[in-house]
Amino acid sequence: MSAPARSDAAHGGIEPASTAPALLRNFSIIAHIDHGKSTLADRMLQITGVVDERAMRAQYLDRMDIERERGITIKSQAVRMPWTVDGRAHALNMIDTPGHVDFTYEVSRSLAACEGAVLLVDASQGIEAQTLANLYLAMEGDLEIIPVLNKIDLPAAQPERYAEEIAGLVGCDPADVLRVSGKTGEGVPELLDRIVQRVPAPVGDPDAPARAMIFDSVYDTYRGVVTYVRVVDGHLDPRQRIAMMSTRATHELLEIGVSSPEPTPSKGLGVGEVGYLITGVKDVRQSRVGDTVTDAVKPAKDDLGGYRDPRPMVFSGLFPLDGSDYPVLRDALDKLKLNDAALVYEPETSVALGFGFRCGFLGLLHLEIVRERLEREFDLDLISTAPSVVYEVRMDDGAVVSVTNPSEFPEGKVGEVREPVVKATVLAPSDYIGAVMELCQSRRGEMLGMDYLSPERVELRYQLPLAEIVFDFFDQLKSKTKGYASLDYEPAGDQAADLVKVDVLLQGEKVDAFSAIVHKDKAYPYGTMMAGRLQKLIPRQQFEVPVQAAIGARVIARETVRAIRKDVLSKCYGGDITRKRKLLEKQKEGKKRMKMVGRVEVPQEAFIAALTADAAESKDGAKK
């Protein structure tokens, strides 16, 4: 009945650029990070004959090392696979989706390129919050949902229980939930059949001016930017001149093709087809996810809609531990930017940390990924300041200031401070409802609703300030639910809040890296915590150093680094003056590494220890 379409004869009618839309199926796989999406995708590539067993690299679609190591997909790609049902060869385009909360917009564009979605759930764990959020996105886009339980080969699998849960969410019969094992291949041919049978064929006007949606854009060192598109109307041809509808920039197509899974040039792409374009541009900003590609000579009148500029939500300062690495960091960011349209940065100078960059990210994971890539691929040692969100400060005189860095918080008379909020969804075993509610309330959360997915599992919905989430919310959530809870959130506007800026001062001098915008109720705990921490870390000086936390001119916490009383070697060892001089010279070298805050000498390590203590503490907390 069904078989891989390996021979040329079986490929009849599904060559790229000349496949009838009726023979195309475009789908994504929606899954939580460790629910086996990549393994299933690999198995599909193998069963459809696109990749043979020997050439198979485990998790073929995830190209970047970090993705492979973390088992997550950051950038999506598309693979074309042949599959024959009832003697008819079809072309299946599997569009990979990034699997994390920070990339909701990218997920939405990937889903918009599809007519169907495979909802993949681990049969031993059940659905997770991000999967649920992406499922809702797919359902809102009217995608055909094919529910699948994976890992049925595992002893801990509970397919009956989770089939019920999924059926309840999707609105199908539990018996319709397919059961597969990406690992053994069991059930995968049936899943491919189901995709052909259930996912609607794409529909478009072949005679209209070309319109294709960009759902991914990847920088390749050798080829420049590779743009992944789904053609909606018309046709894209080799050597055609194309235009980007958001920027009106035009480019010549140097290459057009499909991935199966290696890039293979084609005679073009027709209605409903998915493939890649190469235009020679060097920066993914010139080829933005969500944008519409059209013909430069005969452009479409309207774009496909849904395009959005990537908007950084979380800001953090990145500084090289070794100041002489600053140019390396600058070059590295310039390189990463080529492949990351959402990454923004500008130079920043900090008293405590020297020269670095203020960087904007889609979210915390995005920040972590960028930082890790900088450290790994460019061999940099970095320190990042506490993540901050974008505050809107309305002054009494009517001026409005957007603040992405606490040290830029305006001085004068502040009327109102607005902060971004998110709608957060937490899925947790019902035993942990109390713990989750307590955490959300302590983070200024407002409950929006609660639903039982099953008697054992609950979906809690909260509105929360984004600033509370970017602090250590996820770590705390995991630690309070023994790792069982999952979290998803999406931007939900902003709100006025009672926020103040807390500065940390050494002998009356502000230390920029420690300024924080916090809720009034948390100002005192933050101030005492930070003053206490610095008091322990700052070496004693020849004079007393007050360490203060202040809101404006009002001091809310004070600690004192007592003056050093003894700094002298009482004896020179039997005339060993050399030793004493060398000791002194070592102290001189040590001073070179000191940062000066007014007259106070502080080793950079002390600042770094104070800044990273949060991470260390919350990690310790998570371990408990």
Add this chain to the structure above:
Amino acid sequence: MSPALPVGDPAPEDGALPPSAAVGAEERALALYLHVPFCRVRCGYCDFTTYTAEELGGTGSGSSRAGYAATAVREVEMSGRVLAAAGLPARPVSTVFVGGGTPTLLPPGDLLRMLEAVRDVHGLAPGAEVTTEANPDSVTPGSLAELAAGGVTRVSFGMQSAVPHVLATLDRTHDPARVPDVVRWAREAGLQVSLDLIYGAPGESRDDWRRSVEAALACRPDHVSAYALVVEAGTKMAGQVRRGELAPPDPDDLAAKYEDADALLGAAGMAWYEVSNWAARPDARCRHNLSYWRADDWWGVGPGAHSHVGGVRWWNVKHPGAYSARLERGASPAHGREVLDDDARLVERVLLGVRLAEGLPVTALPPEGRAQVAGVVADGLVEPGPGGTPPGRVVLTARGRLLADGVVRRLLGW
């Protein structure tokens, strides 16, 4: 094997000095240090070059106590040849200091034999100061008299503390009650007396320390040295601190004890002339000690001893066996050396000179350091000139003495 010797250049086999060592030598005094690397027991805190009889085992006659004086005499003789060969003028030695170890573990005759060699090779200047260190439990009225008769003018007793539990922590075996007796004997023999004290031993209270200072003062010494305990890497005490068996010295406690000592000694009429040294009268200052701080020339004889001649510093091999072997084959026992450049000499001049009560002329400072003088005066670290004028010399205040290293860094413009 500590203290670790500094890292420097290799010293030449014959110990020859570069001609630069002779420049200006007429203006400088010549001092001689004689090291005696033996102790009956090794104290847990001590990292000086010293060995007990068991540690040395059978490493040859030259490294044994019995043969040591003869070996040391060879180096004294070598010192005369090397200095002359480098073009230094013949200078009678102005001070001799016999240190250790425990010099008085050697029979007085051995000590005097070494002193005799100094006299033969260099000559002793009129009124030369000749000091020997001594343990209170290794002297008798007779041995002290014998030393005095042989030319020793001064004895420095390692009293360390008057409090039995502190002495026990320091592994000192003498009976504190014996100290007044040995001081009296020394004085009866016509020797000047200095007492060495150590503060900050684990478990020593402020009261313990004040009792020790008062006990020292009750002996009416001519001179007192008070040193903060430093836990040196590689000592038995460092291991005890690392394992948590002993508390490490607390810098605030050390500072308070220094202030206690300065107050008590000052009240008894003793004045500081160097950060850790007090004298009852100007002529009771240890001139040998001052030679170090004034960057005079001195030759250190013995294993692990340091020398300085005209901007050349060197240090001998540490082990008595290696030391005697080198001398026996006619080679210099020097292990490493460094020839100070102008920068290093400036740094040393400041770091040594600032420690003295006579201070350092402001003109000796580098320009960037001179610019700091007003600041260290304003911070109460350096005495102002008369009537609050800018000082002509850098003289540390009591607080400045405790923070001397920081003051030196500032005065060097670092």
